[in-house]
Amino acid sequence: MRFINRQPGRGGRWLLALLPLILLVLVYGIASSARLADNPDDKLLPGLTQMADAMGRMAFEADKRSGDYLLWSDTAASLIRLGLGLGIAALTGLVFGVAAGVFPLLRAPLSPMMTVVSMVPPLAVLPILFIVFGLDELSKVMLIVIGVAPILARDLEQRAREIPQELFVKAQTLGANSWTLVLRVVLPQLLSRLLVSLRLMLGSAWLFLISAEAISATAGLGYRIFLVRRYLAMDVILPYVVWITLLAWLMDWGLRGLNRWLFPWSEGGRT
Template identity: 55%
Template sequence: MKRLINLTPSKPLKLLLGILPFALILVIYLVASDARLAENANDKLLPSFTQMGSAIQSLAFEPSKRSGEFLFWQDTLSSLYRLALGIFIAAILGFTIGLLTGAIPTIYSPIAPLLTVISLVPPMALLPVLFIVFGLGELSKVALIVIGVAPFIARDIQRCTQEIPLEQLVKAQTLGASTWQIIVRVLTPQLMPRLINAVRLSLGAGWLFLIAAEAIASTDGLGYRIFLVRRYMSMDVILPYVAWITLLAFLVDWLLAKINLWCFPWHNPNSKH
């Protein structure tokens, strides 16, 4: 008798099983929406797809009467810019700190405990401090992403650095490599694909910090728009925006995975390169 733990679905079945939960959610939403709108045509809790399409069409393809901008695309560009800048800075800081603390014991001893403590501080608790120090502009929003993401990346890179076999370092030193040559030519190439993986894992937190900062103090952005229209219970705008954020997060994660595969095929055991 085959045990369930040993059963592996075929590719077509795997695709079908992957689509099934989304199809069920869609059907449940359509049924619930139709039922609520049948009782009250002005119900805002579960808008129809027609209502959501009309709302997004107005935001995406009709210029704002106040600013003349296409708000949907302006919000998207503003949020992506803040996220990209914050994650980029966090990746550089996290990689540098993680690499140095993982490779050099004299740096690890004073920095690692501090890094651990910093990583335990809730970044959202620092948001008022950032607004006071940096103001309500772009810097405070980017700083929140950096503070929230960089310690996670640093600790992950630190752990990966310490997991690299000691034999590699001994061989490099036997061949006359200095400390910095070992860091640049032995450790860094092996850690780059792990950095991309760490960034992928931190994207969810990055989006969270971004949306929170935009909701509190901003004049544009996806988070700003969601919290602006919530006072009117405009679910026909909120739900498409949430779906759009989810799609953007998925596309960014997919792109990073492809970059990792293209640039470092040796890191992926399933790669055919």
């Protein structure tokens, strides 16, 4: 059998998925043990025990200054900002994507504008956001919106333009008006794509969030990472990076499950 036609079984799929992670942990453990053997005070590659102790303090010991459990308060602050940013970006991207993708009169001004806006590096406008919206939560949320919404809008516009014109002709023949076309023909096609696009943009959204928190915040995962870096606290930084990765993966998994549940046909499932 040719290699291109070989399919892993259920157990083999799990093993292949975990293999890179196992190898990464193994390589890190060997490198960390070698450095700590030469210098027990080395902070560059802390041991797994050191990281577990540090995360235990962050998660289960109240901070003496604030009284908060820092890991959970940082996680809550970041997830609230991320959720608001992605929610507003999804709604904005859907509205502009439908408008530009379905209505030619709106496409003429909107499509070039969305193309130009999507090319602006979001981090380059972060100082402007701080000046306009201040250093509080709004500027961080708006950075996510500005970074994600134009990409979503362009993707949804393209998907809307790919809908066969025959569907619009048939719907109008049956008496559908423009509003009915959007609700009954366009949205069912685009909502599934919106969830897929959100999954693809999760990494960028986290990047924008961490960048904003690193510059101006009093709580959040990005704030904590850049706060402890001055102490070379790799035993906190590395677990925080792993925690952010896990949260992003869980969000991706949740969006994929939601897509399968609401739109089983989108991945070839049974309706």
